[in-house]
Amino acid sequence: MSTMHLYSEAPEGEVPSGSITFLEAITQALRDAMREDDHVFLLGEDIGYFGGAFGVTKGLWEEFGDARVLDTPIVEEGFVGAAFGAAWMGERPVVELQFADFITCPFDQIVTVGAKTHWRSGIALPVVIRAPFGGGVRGGPFHASCPEPWFVGVAGLKVVCPGSVADAYGLLRSAIEDDDPVLFFEHKALYRRLRGEPPPSSYRVPLGRADVVRAGTDATIVTYAAGVDLALRAAEGLDVEVLDLRTVWPFDAAAVLESVAKTSRLLVLQEPSGSTGVAGHVLSLVGREAFESLDAPPALVSPPSTPVPFAPALEDAYQPSVERVRAALEELLGY
């Protein structure tokens, strides 16, 4: 991990099997959506000829041309706003932010125009904002953040964070077909690390539904995005359920309660600091609705409340690790 780079072409160490990567599943979802619906078009910085900072849109400009793959100037507030305007006119724009950290720039458009328009006017704004997020890639304070907590809890927004190759495809297809603004956060560390088989073009994963990626009886780990892979590795050899939220807002409360009712123990694992994010909502829900089914105080594994540090020694200490999740899990099971 220590020599991993922000734009690494391939993961170091073991290479999992499967014919496409997480990144390629996203590219395929964009391509299929564009082939099936002329209203779908892409907006973003360097996404055309260059194919995007991470290469997600590689090949799409060649297939669809300037009219549907639009390189923009460095104007996040401008092109996110323009996406809402085009959506008002019935288009289905998909915006790429080069890094999710830059979502601070179009924040106003997202929460002001994107979130509130349907409720107060009935105008639907079907826009997807794709944003590579997350740490473990030595990106430092401005290229490794997890900004999804800023949008968790915002009425009118949907926030999606896939954690598997099939979900990356199926959730993105659903997001593009959805009539609301969807923030689609793609974990950079998963781009080339996860591999899987390409889903058929008809494959969809419903928004707002969690997924039991591993069934278990002794405890539940609620997590999402890169946390899913981490949870699976930490739970090896234990009878622990891993619940992938997939959509972190509005999240699948019923699935959380159902799993906790079965296991009686809860660990929430998230990459944003514990002072923010969906973890607080999950813990609040379980405290209010499932208190009597708990056999132990719920556990939370998340980074400290600081920006994401750059130096490998610091980032490794900051990011949730298999060891930290395992230790928290053992403490939870031993309570």
Next chain:
Amino acid sequence: MATELSATPAVEAPGVPRETRLELHRCMVLQRLVEERIMALYRQGKIAGSVYTGYMQEAVGAGTGLALAPGDVVAPLNREQACHYARGLSPADVFRNFLGKANGPTFGRDGNMHFGFPAKGVFPLVSMLGNLVPVTVGAALAFKRRGEPRVALTYFGDGASSVGDVHEGLNLAAVWQVPAVFVVQSNQYAYSTPTHRQMANTNLSERLAGGWSIPCVRVDGTDALEVYEAATAAVERARAGEGPQALEAVSLRGHGHAAHDGATYVPAELRERFGDPIERLEARLRLDGLGEDELAGLREGAASEMAAGLAEAEASPDPDPATLEEGVYATPL
């Protein structure tokens, strides 16, 4: 740009037909009368929240709103109530929003001028100034992508011209050459701050043309016919594929920023430089041959339309609190 006398007639504009001249008058007088009544209701405590008017700027919303075709779209702001009448909204629609009624354009969820009307191609105002410039550019981009001969128009003031969104939106419009029209309301003040304390170069048409390469015509914002002619030309150039166009309408905000603001910071001598747009249009209509009786009839017609609208709005139901959470999402999960 400024007129010497309030009754200086609007320009002759021989190409503007009689029915358009009368429609400009109707929209402007409606804005004046509805706003007067709204201010009264606000002072009586019957309208809550805040009230924004476009007093003495009525020519801009009317002249630009009527320059649009039915298939065009527009995002008006606080000062352009007349644009809503030009698009076919009624005083009842406007009163319902100010009164927070269930059948108003925002169902009681937003107040004052913060409303749109999807069926008439009107996007709802948001308070964050400048936001609707990129949104309008995006609507125009959709028209360009689909090859539709439609135009998207919005407004921003000298105040909002300092906002980053305005720059980003204008830049995108120019780079993409979309059929968007921007109407700059140079009304001399951003709340209490005069234009010369907001920007070094206060000539916004020069800045639009020179800075963003968007052709901009400067017009007298108190002259409805001059605004209408320039707006029509700009809209048609945009529709013809000549890229984004702009219009700078120079006027003076007649009231304060909102109803609570007495605008004591506006010097009396500045007020004397700007005429009343309705009086100016009526002076032209008299020169066109309209008699006093006919003018009085027009004003009475607008007054009855206003009164009927208010009665209709007052009789409308208040929103049911049980519906509050409906419609947060187009597709609830």
